[in-house]
Structure formats: C-alpha cells, structure tokens
C-alpha cells in the first residue's frame with residue numbers, strides 16, 4: 125500500500141433527481157481502493173458504474189456517505205483524479221496535441237515540456253502523426269485513444285477509466301491493455317477500471333468488483349493473485365481462470 | 379439541379395442575414411468530390427447556373443427599363459422612377475464626387491463604432507448571463523424588456539438624451555445590433571455540454587480557465603451567428619437614424635436625394651446600402667470561417 129492515491133468510499137449513496145423525485149442509483153456503497161492497486165468494476169448496463177466513477181472523480185455530490193482521497197473528502201474534481209469518460213469529451217476546438225497537453229499546461233508546466241509529455245502519450249496510443257488533427261477528423265476509436273492519452277499525460281494519482289477500450293478493435297485493445305499495465309507498473313497510479321468484458325477485467329486487475337443491478341450493491345469481490353505480466357491463454361485456460369470467469373458471469377446474470 | 383441551387387444560395391448568402399448559420403458551407407460538397415473527370419461534368423451545370431441567374435437579372439433590368447420608359451401607371455406608379463440607364467448615369471456622376479464618398483465614410487464609421495461596442499457589450503453580457511446565475515437574474519429582465527422595442531422607436535429618446543445627433547445615431551445603431559448578439563451568445567454558453575466542462579475540471583482547470591478554454595470556444599459559432607444578425611440590425615437602425623436625424627451618411631444621401639428630386643440618386647443610394655450591408659455581413663461569415671476551422 126502506497127501513501128498516495130488511496131480511495132476510501134464509505135457508505136456512499138448516489139442518486140439523481142428525476143421529475144422532482146430523487147431515486148437512488150447507488151446505495152450504501154463501501155469499498156477501499158488501495159493506493160497503487162488495479163481494480164476492475166463490472167456490472168450490467170445501468171447498474172451505476174459510471175455514476176460511481178463520476179462521484180469518485182468529484183463530479184457528483186453524494187446524497188449520503190463520503191469518498192476520501194488519502195483521508196481528505198473529495199469535494200470537487202482535481203487533477204489528481206484523472207478520468208477517461210465513457211462519452212467523447214475531447215475539446216473540438218483543440219487539436220489532438222492541444223487536447224493532450226491541456227492538463228499539464230493547466231498545472232503550469234511549460235509549453236515545451238508539455239509538448240514533450242503529450243507527444244510521448246500520443247505515440248503510445250498509436251496516434252503519432254495525428255497531433256495536428258482536430259477531433260472531428262479522427263474516427264471514434266482514435267478519439268477514444270486521444271482521450272486516454274490526455275488523461276495519462278496529466279499523471280494523476282488515481283486513474284478512473286470508464287470502458288476505455290470498449291470502442292476499439294481487438295488488436296488495438298490488446299496493445300493499449302499492455303501499455304496501460306506498463307504505465308501502471310511504472311507510475312504506481314491507482315486504477316479503477318470499468319468494463320463490460322470479464323476477460324479484460326481478469327487480464328488486467330488485481331481485484332474485480334461485481335456490482336449488482338439492485339442499487340449498485342457489491343455482489344462479490346474476486347482477488348486475482350496471478351503475477352504480472354499475465355499470459356492470456358494460460359490465464360483463461362487454467363482451472364482457476366475458468367472457474368473465476370464462470371463465477372463472474374454467474375454474478376452478472378443474477 | 380442541386381448544383382444550380384448551391385450556386386444561387388452561395389451568391390445570395392451575403393444579404394440573407396437570417397439564413398442558417400451553416401450557409402457559408404453550402405458550396406463545399408462540390409469541391410470535395412475530387413476526381414477531375416467528375417469536376418468536368420459538374421462544371422457544366424455550374425455555367426448553366428451562372429447563365430440562368432444572369433439571364434434572370436437581365437430580364438429584370440429589361441422589365442424595369444420598359445416599365446419606367448413607358449410610364450406604366452397600374453396601381454404602382456412608375457412615372458417618376460428613373461430608368462436603369464438614368465440610374466447608371468446618376469451613379470457615374472455621383473461616384474466621382476467627394477460628397478458620395480464622405481457619406482459612405484460616415485456610415486461605415488458609425489457602423490464600426492456602434493457594432494464594435496455592441497459586440498463587446500453583447501458578448502460580455504451574454505457570457506455573464508450564461509455563466510452566472512446571479513448575473514442572469516440581474517441582466518435578463520433588461521434584455522427581455524428592451525429587446526422587443528425596435529431600434530427605430532428609440533430615435534426620439536436618443537435625440538433627447540444625447541448631446542449631438544452623431545451620438546444618438548450611434549446609440550440607435552448600437553441598440554439595433556446588441557440584442558441578437560446577447561441572445562446568441564447566451565444561447566451558445568448555455569448549450570455547452572456538461573461533459574466537456576467536467577473533462578476540463580478533471581484535468582485541473584479552474585472556473586476561469588473553463589470559461590476561456592471551454593465555454594467561450596464552444597459559444598463562438600453561436601456568437602458569430604449573433605454578430606451576423608446584429609450586423610443586419612445595425613444597418614437597419616443606422617439607416618433609420620440617418621434618414622430621420624442625420625447629417626451625412628448613405629441613408630442621409632438617399633433621403634436627401636428624394637427631397638432634392640434627384641430620383642436617380644435614390645436608387646444609387648439604395649444599391650450602395652445593399653452592397654455595404656452585404657459586404658459587412660459577409661465579412662462576419664468570413665471571420666467565422668477563419669475563427670472556427672474545427673467546426674463544420
């Protein structure tokens with residue numbers, strides 16, 4: 125356990141006001157994401173994964189409970205809580221380069237340094253040569269990759285990723301998965317990773333949290349001890365792997 | 379057929395102040411079609427389009443010549459209207475006079491001052507209303523109350539309030555331009571997607587930087603539409619002001635021509651007004667294309 129990037133969710137209740145009524149989406153959710161850990165959250169569509177992630181990012185005010193970042197309550201978004209949103213959120217009026225260097229420049233990093241950092245991550249997500257493109261000139265998957273680069277370039281203590289690889293082809297997905305693991309190993313950033321894909325969760329994470337449709341209750345938490353780097357074929361073929369996958373899918377179905 | 383449509387809308391774009399904001403891009407698809415052989419096919423209808431419009435104009439001028447020459451008086455009275463040839467003669471005479479250019483200078487000067495002020499005030503007020511709930515409550519009642527009053531209705535008040543007619547004309551022109559700018563800016567700011575603001579906040583931007591990096595850029599297309607509408611309003615109000623209380627200015631020129639029974643100059647004045655107004659609105663659209671290469 126590291127001393128930065130610890131997320132402690134305590135008795136969290138989240139909800140939206142719809143037509144004057146408040147419905148709780150997530151109720152009494154408690155979980156500790158240790159600093160430097162990699163946790164995946166899976167759950168069926170509409171169970172409140174994005175809502176939870178946004179709340180951790182400081183975008184929603186809890187109806188009850190609290191979320192602590194290293195012991196301090198999260199009251200508003202900060203640069204330490206980086207998010208890759210489920211929707212496209214590149215700034216259309218900024219080029220890929222300007223988008224990616226936006227975070228560092230907001231922190232007061234010089235333009236030259238910010239450009240260097242941005243170029244590194246743009247290359248990492250396979251967009252080298254597209255730095256001068258505006259988002260509308262990129263495909264959907266390319267936009268998503270640029271967004272990932274933008275979040276990474278800001279070197280957050282916690283990285284919240286909402287189905288970041290959902291829109292990508294298998295090859296690109298595999299390449300970005302291994303890049304993400306490299307970055308995680310290098311920077312010890314705390315990663316909370318929302319996905320629909322059980323295999324992806326198993327390949328990447330140390331723990332898998334399965335959320336239920338019933339007010340976002342935690343259904344089950346699975347720990348994976350398999351050391352990194354993992355071998356996909358071996359992982360899914362092994363007894364334990366098959367077992368875990370079945371359990372996860374069973375949990376999702378219930 | 380659609381080539382003809384595209385050609386015509388493009389040319390008409392300058393005057394069509396209330397045309398769709400995307401009006402400036404209607405010609406674009408033709409250019410994108412690329413391949414040279416295809417262009418050759420496309421170019422032919424384009425010539426036809428030009429020809430059709432030219433023929434229509436010639437016919438119109440011919441009709442005008444005939445109506446005025448033969449002094450038709452059928453509900454409309456054409457007997458006092460100068461023929462196109464006479465108008466051209468009047469233009470040739472007037473275009474070399476200092477007075478004509480002085481009038482154009484004064485109108486343009488008033489437009490630039492009043493429209494510049496209206497842009498600064500309108501954009502600031504619109505952003506303030508869109509970004510701060512309190513400022514909206516303070517500003518909105520004035521906008522809602524004053525907006526429906528046509529700029530011309532301000533003429534008597536303006537003359538009473540301002541020390542000179544010059545200032546009153548500029549203030550009327552300002553009022554003609556400012557409301558579309560306020561409303562369109564406000565609208566643009568209000569429609570900023572929450573997700574973009576959230577993304578900027580998560581990247582460490584404070585409220586002020588969100589304003590400059592997200593809210594204002596997002597609103598720029600909408601602001602330019604407001605400016606184009608405001609430019610139309612500005613010319614409308616300017617002409618009213620100049621005709622009623624002006625000294626110098628192209629509106630004054632036109633009205634004076636009527637009073638001095640120089641009927642050819644009336645039409646010269648009208649055409650000049652149309653030309654100037656369309657050039658100034660066109661320059662706003664030009665500015666928009668320069669300013670927002672990312673939008674399409």
Ligand SMILES: Nc1ncnc2c1ncn2[C@@H]1O[C@H](COP(=O)(O)OP(=O)(O)OP(=O)(O)O)[C@@H](O)[C@H]1O
Pocket residue numbers: 140141142149167168169170171172173174175176210
């Ligand atoms: N802005 C909003 N206003 C009102 N209700 C909302 C809003 N956003 C989400 N909800 C509701 O909250 C619930 C959870 O939504 P959320 O986006 O968190 O689901 P999710 O688990 O991320 O689903 P998916 O896997 O499809 O992305 C849904 O029932 C949805 O109707």
Ligand SMILES: [Mg+2]
Pocket residue numbers: 173174175210286
């Ligand atoms: Mg979601």
